[in-house]
Amino acid sequence: FLMATEPLPNCRIVYAGTSLEQGKVLSPMIEDAASNPISCYGAMKTAANILMMQAAQYEKRKITVLNPFYMYGVGEPSTRLISTAIIAGLTNQAINLTSEDYVRDLINVDDVANAFLLSAVTPESIGYKINIAGGKGISNMEIINEIEKLLNVTIRKKIGAFKARSTDSKFWSADISKAKKILSWKPEISLDQGLKLMIESLSNSNFIVSKK
Numbered sequence: 001f002l003m004a005t006e007p008l009p010n011c012r013i014v015y016a017g018t019s020l021e022q023g024k025v026l027s028p029m030i031e032d033a034a035s036n037p038i039s040c041y042g043a044m045k046t047a048a049n050i051l052m053m054q055a056a057q058y059e060k061r062k063i064t065v066l067n068p069f070y071m072y073g074v075g076e077p078s079t080r081l082i083s084t085a086i087i088a089g090l091t092n093q094a095i096n097l098t099s100e101d102y103v104r105d106l107i108n109v110d111d112v113a114n115a116f117l118l119s120a121v122t123p124e125s126i127g128y129k130i131n132i133a134g135g136k137g138i139s140n141m142e143i144i145n146e147i148e149k150l151l152n153v154t155i156r157k158k159i160g161a162f163k164a165r166s167t168d169s170k171f172w173s174a175d176i177s178k179a180k181k182i183l184s185w186k187p188e189i190s191l192d193q194g195l196k197l198m199i200e201s202l203s204n205s206n207f208i209v210s211k212k
Helices: 040-058 081-091 110-122 138-153 177-183 193-201 206-211
Strands: 012-016 063-070 071-072 096-097 106-108 129-132 154-159
Touching: 012 040, 012 081, 012 110, 040 063, 063 110, 071 110, 081 096, 081 138, 096 138, 096 177, 106 193, 110 129, 110 177, 129 177, 138 193
Parallel strands: 012 063, 063 129, 071 106, 096 154
Antiparallel strands: none
């Protein structure tokens, strides 16, 4: 990709990096902390992040790396946590969960898209890695509880039935100070708003109709 765009010195590149670069940490991640990926995918994306930053800093390429965290939203695969929980609530199914204390930093996909568009027209972001996240960790159980409130149901939960992988981190959250400062960006869609949009979409989907 970098080679293909090399003849285009004014090409503006906003690269989708990874929030998996630092591996398992117990505090909100900052962009400039040491890399320590623990999965193959995380290692590959980390290598790409490094290449992008090298090209930006030493070859003066117009590159920004954005590291999205736990993206969710309308159209996501039905196998992901939020979609699975909403479908379970709508169809009176049980849901398999890991332990209750897994924490994720949720960001709606529309907010992520806005961050990419904003970065593309913000020259001050060139040469930086920037976290794109909600800026607040929320546990899996808190997410389920919020879905239950919106659906006015109690979802049957099988705690521990979903086995965590060795590469799963119990805490996964971001410091988004750099996004606020450089991009003047912050999340606009609250978790409540994002969940309502997903519930509306899934309630009207062929998948739910077929399960009723």
